[in-house]
Amino acid sequence: SQELEQSPQSLIVQEGKNLTINCTSSKTLYGLYWYKQKYGEGLIFLMMLQKGGEEKSHEKITAKLDEKKQQSSLHITASQPSHAGIYLCGADPLRRAGSYQLTFGKGTKLSVIP
């Protein structure tokens, strides 16, 4: 089965600093999804990457997919307290017609100190 390993497990940064979170897959990635979770709340969809080399940005968050490395990275520029939370990556473990499952990493807990 496909496993997703996220690093680091937790991260504390000063407001205004840049940071990167990585998600590495044990198998070939066929699409990678990034979600954010705040304590006591559900997961909020951030971005979906479907092709190798694809890069997407939303506000100050940029995600990239490196198919060869079986890895995705999430980069936050000039972090703000509103960026604090748990970031999870998810991937389709089966990639077959009609499969809509996602398997998730255990998450990276981000704290931003004002």
Added chain:
Amino acid sequence: DAGVIQSPRHEVTEMGQEVTLRCKPISGHDYLFWYRQTMMRGLELLIYFNNNVPIDDSGMPEDRFSAKMPNASFSTLKIQPSEPRDSAVYFCASSNGQGAGKNIQYFGAGTRLSVL
């Protein structure tokens, strides 16, 4: 749209009692997923439905767990009898199986279950 709605938000029960968690997916979504989240194991898929039909229940931990989807707008996850190790946050998610964003799952706020 109101998003995925789960109830209750919190549930505290005693070991051996029956617990029923409820979920209303986003209108028009044809896939519904139940997940369990714990510190140790992270987010685990329990079961998912397509057009109200269970497709994969291999993640359901034991026979004590059952899930139903009687119609397109309602699903339940039942634990009977409950045990302390079932304590976790249970999430429901739904997705639209068509279009460019067909695999994007939208999550409810979760039900935090504590079994004493």
